[in-house]
Structure formats: C-alpha cells, structure tokens
Amino acid sequence: MKRTELDRLENIDDELAEKLAQLCPPLDASAEEKLLRRVKKGLADEVEFEYEPEVTVSGADPYQKPGWRRFASTAAAVLLIAGLCVAGGLIMRKSSRSSPEAPSAASASDGTSYSTNRLTDTEASGTSADTSVTLTGTADATETKAVTNAVLTTVKKEKQPFEHKGTRVLRMNELTELAKKGEALTLADLKDYVCQDIGGSIYVLKYYMPEGYTLLVGSEPGTDKVYYMNLYRGNKGGSGENYSPEESIDIRTGSISDFISTVNKLNAFKDKINAIAPENVAKASYNYYSEGENYVIELDRGQINTALTAMKEFKLLYEKENVQEMLETLEKYNSKPAKWIFEMNDGTRKEISFVEDCICIDGEYWVFEKKYSDNSPVTRFNNLTTDLYGSSYVHEFSDQEKCYLLFDKILFKEGEYIYSENYKSRVKIKDIENTIFEYCFSDETLRAEKNGIETTLFDDVLNCYILNMNNDNHADFCMTRRVTENGITGLRITVYDAYNNKTYDLSGGGEYDYWCSYFYTIDNIVVFEEPHDSAVPFESNGTMGSIAINGDKLEFTKEEQVVGAEVTEVRRDSLLITTNDYLLKLAYGREYISFELPMSYTEGYNVKEGTSLLIRFASIDTSSYPYHFNGITSVTVIAG
Amino acid sequence: MINKENAALEGKSPPETAAALISEYGNYVYTIVFSRLRSCGTSEDIEECVSDIFIEAARDIGSSEFFSGDLKAALGTLAKRRAINYYKRLSAGNSKRTALTDDMDSGENILLNAERRDIQRQILGAVEALGKPDSEILLLKYYYCMSAGDIAKRVGMSSRNVQKHAERALGRLGELLEARGIRRNDL
Structure with missing residues (x-):
C-alpha cells in the first residue's frame, strides 16, 4: 500500500476522530446496515447462549437481560408453520436491492422486527399470499428488563390475490424467445405459465424452471406495471438466500445466453475455490517476490480462513491491497505474481495466484469483469482459455465494432513473467496495410507498428475506443487525452482517423484545471461534459452525449440525462415557507447534496419520503442551493 | 444523571x-x-x-x-x-509489528503527543481544505484503503475518475502541507 501523509492519522484523539468522521464518514448506508445486522446477531447469540434452557412465550423472564430473541425465534417458528411463502414475501418486500422489490439476503434478518409496543393479537393466516406479517417480540429494556409478551400479528393488506391462470411450466427456451421482446415484455406474455406469488405488498411472481433457473417478476397489483423480471440461477425466492447483483439479470435488458454462460463459469470457479475447505488445509503459505528476493509467509488458521473467504467473494481481486496488507506491505505491482499455496490434508497441493486482475487456480486463469455503471458493458465472468505465451495477437477490427477496453483479456508470458492485456488493444484496420495499432494502457500511448518500426502517435492517452466516427467504413480511434497548454493541464477528446491520417479535437471547453469550468471525457463511447463543480456526482453531472464529425469539425451533441433519486423531504406550504416541492438525493450520489423538485411533476402520486423517482432532464443548475434540474422532460415514480 | x-x-x-x-x-x-x-x-x-x-x-x-x-x-x-x-x-506473535502506542497518553510523552496531535490537526485541516469530493476520495483511497471501484460506487464517479481525483488530491495535499511548513520528509 502506498505510504502517504495520511498514515500519520493513526491513533487520533476523540476530537480529531470526530472531525475525521465528519469529513469522510467511513460507513455508508450498506456498511451501517451490515454492522447493525452483525450487532443484532451478536446480541441474539448472547441471549441464546445465556437463556437456552428456559423459554416461554408468555410470562416474565426472571433474568435481567431481555429474552426477545428467544421469543422472536419461537414466533418465527409459528410463522414458518403458518406459511413459508408469506415469510418469503415479507423478505422480498424488505429488499434493499436497486430493483425496488427484488429479494436480498441482506435484509432477511430484518424480517423480524422488534418493538416495545404491545400489539393486539388478531389473526394468523397461512394460506394466502395476500397478507403481510409483522412479527413482534415485546421487550422491555427499562429497569426491570423483563420480557412480558410476544405477539404474532397478521395484518391484512389491500393487495388482491394474484390470479393464477397458467397451466404450463415455463422452460428456458420459451423464456429466451419471450425475452426477445425486450422492454415490450409484459405480464400478459407470461399468463400461460404456472407461477407463485411470493410478494408482500406487491406481486413477486416466481416461475421456477426445470433447467434450474428462477424468474422473479415484480409487479404492481392492479396494474400492468412491471418493476423487474429478474432471472436467477437455482431455486430462488426462499428465505435466507444470498442474492448478489452479479447473480441475476433483468431479461428485458440483459442477455440470457451471456448470463447462463457467466453463471456456468462462475460456478465452475466457485467449485474450485470451495474444494479448498479450510478444515482440509494442512498448511498454507503466501509467496511473493519483491526487489529480487522471494519471500514466503506461513499463514495461521485465521489467515487461511480470511484468505479463502476473500477469494470466494472476489475480494482479493478488488481489495487485494487490504488483504495482502494483512500479511505484509507489498509492492503494488510485483513482476512475478504473488502466490498462495495450500497443502491439503490428503497430500494434494493447490496454488492460487493473481496476475493483475486475473485469478489463476492450478494453472487455469479467470477474470471477473464488473459492471461499474449503467453505461458500462455488462458484468461477465470469463475463463481465460486463450493463453498465447508471447505470441502477438492482433484483432481484426470490424467496421462497427466497439472496443471496450475492459474486455477480452489475454495472457502473455515473457520468460517467467506473466501479464494480462486487453487483446483488442492491438488492432488492424481495414485497408491500412502492414500496420498494427496498439493502445498501451500502462504507457498511456497510442502506437503504430509498420514493418517492424514502432511509432508513438499520441502520448497521454487515458482511454481509447474504436468505432467508425465519420462513416467512411474505417475504424477511428476516440481518445481522452491529457493535454498541457500554457502551463494548464486539461483533458480533451481527440479522434484519430487513421485511414485518412487526420486528427480532430473537440473544440470548446476541454481545458481542465481547478478554475476552469468543465472538461470532456469519454467512457465506453459515451461522452461526458463535466463541469468542474465536482461536488455533484459524476453520473448526474453536466451532460452526457455523443460526438460526431461534421465536415472538418468534431462536435458534441448533448443528450437527455436520466438520474434516479430518492425523496428525502416533502416540503409543503406553511406559514413560514411558501414552497411546494421535494428535496431529493441522487441515487448514486452522496447524501450531502440536495436537489429541489416541484411537486407538480408527480401529481396523482402519493409521494412521500423514501420514494424513488426517475428524472429526465437537460442539465443541472448549481447556482443555488438546493440544486435544481433544468429542462425536466419527465419524472417517474419507480418505487415507494 | x-x-x-x-x-x-x-x-x-x-x-x-x-x-x-x-x-x-x-x-x-x-x-x-x-x-x-x-x-x-x-x-x-x-x-x-x-x-x-x-x-x-x-x-x-x-x-x-x-x-x-x-x-x-x-x-x-x-x-x-x-x-x-x-x-x-x-x-501477539507478530514481532515485526511495532509496539502499540497505547501508552501515548502517558506523562512521559506529553510533548511528543502534543506535536503529533498538532501535525494530525494540520493534516486534517489540509485535507478539509481540498474540499469535497477530493477530501473524501483521498481519505477513502489512502486512509481507508478502499478500492477505486468501491469508491466510484460510493461517490458516483467512474473508477478512472476516482483514480484521477485521488492522485491529484494527494499531490495537492503535499503542496498544502508544505505551505504549512510540514514537509514530506518530516512525516
């Protein structure tokens, strides 16, 4: 890990800790939720441990510490008998995933709520899926700390039962056909198939397919509105399951075949890691090479567990530095890959190493390509079967193909050193004879190699995409470059038309400095015009658009922006304030930024705090606080 | 009470x-x-x-x-x-690690502690002066050791931009500290 001035902030006093926590709260919402779950579990385990022998559903607990956990468990058992599907529905309803009602194991433990309120016992129905259940253990944390009651209540919701008319079991080939409709796919398309509603306040229709996949469709009762159509591997929709965003796709927008292929690869990878069970490991070591020396660190039991857990969760790939730091501070880029060696009880040996962002298990290489934003290509998990060991691969670039830098990795071996590269970074372009173009990420250069002679075409190239910009049927290079002029360093978009040997710079703006107003960047072919007011989240900042060559000029065309936001406050007219609007925070932004939105955009909706909105707009006005959207074309209520 | x-x-x-x-x-x-x-x-x-x-x-x-x-x-x-x-x-059992500074508050180290706190205060002040989001990205990256990808999700930028902001902020922090009389060699 890089040593910085910030290392001096260790062992800080309370006052500075407070200031540091304010400057940068280390826990975001999900971390806070995770911590709370952990604490709740810890508290529950303590109570279970201390009060195991005596449990009653009513009457006072003679101990000073609360017995709510036991009551909750007992009541949960009752609930289980009353109807598993109902509990599943509740869990689904409590989902914290980005899809408004998609299930999440993260919230499963919250399916039981604790309250000091004494509730009236009403009715318990386990037959219908149109009920939602509140499980309440009464606990008194005052002086007596005695538990007095635990009540199971079932509250009728307005939701009507879903009418099951289908008689056929959905099969994967049929789903693949249906998915071709894309966004036009509706509930009506699925009416012939057998399903089960496992939702709480909304419909969550579960279609289990014999091929071992589950389709969960979230829909609003009484309407045709579909929130999501997510495809999962395995039989999903029960309680206590793990759902990670990588494990599902919305079939309306994602590719089913890519998903199945990714899932298969992911499973094969997980099987390999799972085969190294900590209890079967006799001995393990971490081997690395630094400054000409080989080092071996023997791992203790805790370190073995931590390392294997991290590998299973891909943490080593993305938080490599953290985990490695657990052992020793390492150079960020070893010229030889660091290697974990596990010697198993049965005498076999497993080796895991990391080559840049690839994982190698017993000589087989894998790469996990993650989706960072909606504009990024989809998440994929690839088994790197192409291992060229030093041969020079050149991608024959087709006219319309986009070159995503993150994709299609390839391994090279030079002597004992192994490194990975995006194989599409070496391309040939039609009708340009004997020339290979190469974007070299590490050197930030675009180079051309002709007849064995290499020339650097552009320096300081931060990224480079390839597409046909001027419709001449030849691929062009689109780059974000770092440019220094008159002592000021800025970013600029440059298009290089290799076939005609012409260069275009995006005019207007483009200079970046602390005092400049905006700059352009390109990311997966989408161009961003980013104002310097960097307090605004990037995705909603400035304007997104596309570039095109018109005549001799490279021009930027602004496009509409879409951003998700959550209502944090509903402000109505009062004596003091004459306002009628919402305060919002952007879905992917930071909490301290507030946006104002007039209520007139959501007439007819019962918008309250926590409601999620989708706003289409032209730009953002940051001249006042809270900020405003300019040129709103639509506001859609997506959940809440 | x-x-x-x-x-x-x-x-x-x-x-x-x-x-x-x-x-x-x-x-x-x-x-x-x-x-x-x-x-x-x-x-x-x-x-x-x-x-x-x-x-x-x-x-x-x-x-x-x-x-x-x-x-x-x-x-x-x-x-x-x-x-x-x-x-x-x-x-325990890791001799390579330095001894804990839990005795930092003992009387013998008052002067050292005061100096340490002063430097820490100055560093925090300089970080604050960077303004958001640079201060946040800098701390998440170099203090909390989060990956650029995770920071990107948190602050709503692309990871490439996070990297850019982080490096730039680190450079500026050095300059700000130098202006406050704290040179890198002192750290």
Whole structure:
C-alpha cells in the first residue's frame, strides 16, 4: 500500500476522530446496515447462549437481560408453520436491492422486527399470499428488563390475490424467445405459465424452471406495471438466500445466453475455490517476490480462513491491497505474481495466484469483469482459455465494432513473467496495410507498428475506443487525452482517423484545471461534459452525449440525462415557507447534496419520503442551493 | 444523571438501541477503532471490534453506570479500550509489528503527543481544505484503503475518475502541507 501523509492519522484523539468522521464518514448506508445486522446477531447469540434452557412465550423472564430473541425465534417458528411463502414475501418486500422489490439476503434478518409496543393479537393466516406479517417480540429494556409478551400479528393488506391462470411450466427456451421482446415484455406474455406469488405488498411472481433457473417478476397489483423480471440461477425466492447483483439479470435488458454462460463459469470457479475447505488445509503459505528476493509467509488458521473467504467473494481481486496488507506491505505491482499455496490434508497441493486482475487456480486463469455503471458493458465472468505465451495477437477490427477496453483479456508470458492485456488493444484496420495499432494502457500511448518500426502517435492517452466516427467504413480511434497548454493541464477528446491520417479535437471547453469550468471525457463511447463543480456526482453531472464529425469539425451533441433519486423531504406550504416541492438525493450520489423538485411533476402520486423517482432532464443548475434540474422532460415514480 | 440521549433510549430493546447508537455514533466509533487497528488488523478485525463495542453498549446501556453520563464520551472511551485490546491480541506473535502506542497518553510523552496531535490537526485541516469530493476520495483511497471501484460506487464517479481525483488530491495535499511548513520528509 502506498505510504502517504495520511498514515500519520493513526491513533487520533476523540476530537480529531470526530472531525475525521465528519469529513469522510467511513460507513455508508450498506456498511451501517451490515454492522447493525452483525450487532443484532451478536446480541441474539448472547441471549441464546445465556437463556437456552428456559423459554416461554408468555410470562416474565426472571433474568435481567431481555429474552426477545428467544421469543422472536419461537414466533418465527409459528410463522414458518403458518406459511413459508408469506415469510418469503415479507423478505422480498424488505429488499434493499436497486430493483425496488427484488429479494436480498441482506435484509432477511430484518424480517423480524422488534418493538416495545404491545400489539393486539388478531389473526394468523397461512394460506394466502395476500397478507403481510409483522412479527413482534415485546421487550422491555427499562429497569426491570423483563420480557412480558410476544405477539404474532397478521395484518391484512389491500393487495388482491394474484390470479393464477397458467397451466404450463415455463422452460428456458420459451423464456429466451419471450425475452426477445425486450422492454415490450409484459405480464400478459407470461399468463400461460404456472407461477407463485411470493410478494408482500406487491406481486413477486416466481416461475421456477426445470433447467434450474428462477424468474422473479415484480409487479404492481392492479396494474400492468412491471418493476423487474429478474432471472436467477437455482431455486430462488426462499428465505435466507444470498442474492448478489452479479447473480441475476433483468431479461428485458440483459442477455440470457451471456448470463447462463457467466453463471456456468462462475460456478465452475466457485467449485474450485470451495474444494479448498479450510478444515482440509494442512498448511498454507503466501509467496511473493519483491526487489529480487522471494519471500514466503506461513499463514495461521485465521489467515487461511480470511484468505479463502476473500477469494470466494472476489475480494482479493478488488481489495487485494487490504488483504495482502494483512500479511505484509507489498509492492503494488510485483513482476512475478504473488502466490498462495495450500497443502491439503490428503497430500494434494493447490496454488492460487493473481496476475493483475486475473485469478489463476492450478494453472487455469479467470477474470471477473464488473459492471461499474449503467453505461458500462455488462458484468461477465470469463475463463481465460486463450493463453498465447508471447505470441502477438492482433484483432481484426470490424467496421462497427466497439472496443471496450475492459474486455477480452489475454495472457502473455515473457520468460517467467506473466501479464494480462486487453487483446483488442492491438488492432488492424481495414485497408491500412502492414500496420498494427496498439493502445498501451500502462504507457498511456497510442502506437503504430509498420514493418517492424514502432511509432508513438499520441502520448497521454487515458482511454481509447474504436468505432467508425465519420462513416467512411474505417475504424477511428476516440481518445481522452491529457493535454498541457500554457502551463494548464486539461483533458480533451481527440479522434484519430487513421485511414485518412487526420486528427480532430473537440473544440470548446476541454481545458481542465481547478478554475476552469468543465472538461470532456469519454467512457465506453459515451461522452461526458463535466463541469468542474465536482461536488455533484459524476453520473448526474453536466451532460452526457455523443460526438460526431461534421465536415472538418468534431462536435458534441448533448443528450437527455436520466438520474434516479430518492425523496428525502416533502416540503409543503406553511406559514413560514411558501414552497411546494421535494428535496431529493441522487441515487448514486452522496447524501450531502440536495436537489429541489416541484411537486407538480408527480401529481396523482402519493409521494412521500423514501420514494424513488426517475428524472429526465437537460442539465443541472448549481447556482443555488438546493440544486435544481433544468429542462425536466419527465419524472417517474419507480418505487415507494 | 441520565442525559437526554440516554432518556431517549430508555424503553428500547437492545436491537433498537443498537440501531439508534449505530445511526448516531457508528462513524465516530468506527473512525476511532480504525485509526488504532489500521496498521495491524484486517477490515474483518475492525468490523468485529466495532460490532463488539455496540453489542456491549446496547446490552449494558440501561444498567451500567459507565453509560450514565455523556454517552458519546463513554462510547469513545469504550472504543479506545476495545481497540487497544484488539491491537494487543492481533499483534501477539507478530514481532515485526511495532509496539502499540497505547501508552501515548502517558506523562512521559506529553510533548511528543502534543506535536503529533498538532501535525494530525494540520493534516486534517489540509485535507478539509481540498474540499469535497477530493477530501473524501483521498481519505477513502489512502486512509481507508478502499478500492477505486468501491469508491466510484460510493461517490458516483467512474473508477478512472476516482483514480484521477485521488492522485491529484494527494499531490495537492503535499503542496498544502508544505505551505504549512510540514514537509514530506518530516512525516
């Protein structure tokens, strides 16, 4: 890990800790939720441990510490008998995933709520899926700390039962056909198939397919509105399951075949890691090479567990530095890959190493390509079967193909050193004879190699995409470059038309400095015009658009922006304030930024705090606080 | 004396108390623990320590005198104590790690401590002067050692931009500290 001035902030006093926590709260919402779950579990385990022998559903607990956990468990058992599907529905309803009602194991433990309120016992129905259940253990944390009651209540919701008319079991080939409709796919398309509603306040229709996949469709009762159509591997929709965003796709927008292929690869990878069970490991070591020396660190039991857990969760790939730091501070880029060696009880040996962002298990290489934003290509998990060991691969670039830098990795071996590269970074372009173009990420250069002679075409190239910009049927290079002029360093978009040997710079703006107003960047072919007011989240900042060559000029065309936001406050007219609007925070932004939105955009909706909105707009006005959207074309209520 | 915060927690179950405490003091306690275990513990160790603190607080807050006064100060003290215990446990058997500075508050080191705190204050001041989001990205990247991808998700930028901001902010921090008379060599 890089040593910085910030290392001096260790062992800080309370006052500075407070200031540091304010400057940068280390826990975001999900971390806070995770911590709370952990604490709740810890508290529950303590109570279970201390009060195991005596449990009653009513009457006072003679101990000073609360017995709510036991009551909750007992009541949960009752609930289980009353109807598993109902509990599943509740869990689904409590989902914290980005899809408004998609299930999440993260919230499963919250399916039981604790309250000091004494509730009236009403009715318990386990037959219908149109009920939602509140499980309440009464606990008194005052002086007596005695538990007095635990009540199971079932509250009728307005939701009507879903009418099951289908008689056929959905099969994967049929789903693949249906998915071709894309966004036009509706509930009506699925009416012939057998399903089960496992939702709480909304419909969550579960279609289990014999091929071992589950389709969960979230829909609003009484309407045709579909929130999501997510495809999962395995039989999903029960309680206590793990759902990670990588494990599902919305079939309306994602590719089913890519998903199945990714899932298969992911499973094969997980099987390999799972085969190294900590209890079967006799001995393990971490081997690395630094400054000409080989080092071996023997791992203790805790370190073995931590390392294997991290590998299973891909943490080593993305938080490599953290985990490695657990052992020793390492150079960020070893010229030889660091290697974990596990010697198993049965005498076999497993080796895991990391080559840049690839994982190698017993000589087989894998790469996990993650989706960072909606504009990024989809998440994929690839088994790197192409291992060229030093041969020079050149991608024959087709006219319309986009070159995503993150994709299609390839391994090279030079002597004992192994490194990975995006194989599409070496391309040939039609009708340009004997020339290979190469974007070299590490050197930030675009180079051309002709007849064995290499020339650097552009320096300081931060990224480079390839597409046909001027419709001449030849691929062009689109780059974000770092440019220094008159002592000021800025970013600029440059298009290089290799076939005609012409260069275009995006005019207007483009200079970046602390005092400049905006700059352009390109990311997966989408161009961003980013104002310097960097307090605004990037995705909603400035304007997104596309570039095109018109005549001799490279021009930027602004496009509409879409951003998700959550209502944090509903402000109505009062004596003091004459306002009628919402305060919002952007879905992917930071909490301290507030946006104002007039209520007139959501007439007819019962918008309250926590409601999620989708706003289409032209730009953002940051001249006042809270900020405003300019040129709103639509506001859609997506959940809440 | 029962203060207002304690009174507000009265009657709540331990999980509810834990939720209220984490919501209010989660970041504060985490920061204290992190600053002590950063050099020796994994993120798992740190999370475990923080959760132990809140388990203890949520369980004992109604019954222990320790929590009857200023709740924040009590949590701060508890956090420090717990973190020191963890540090000792984590450092045991690892001779390479330096001795814990839990005696930093002893009388012998008053001068050193004052100097250390002054530098820390200056560093924090300089970080603050960077303004958001650079200050946040800088701390998340180089202090909390988060990956660029995770920071990107949190601050709503692409990871490439996070990297850019982080490097730029680090450069500026060096300049700001130098302007305050703290040179890199002093650190």
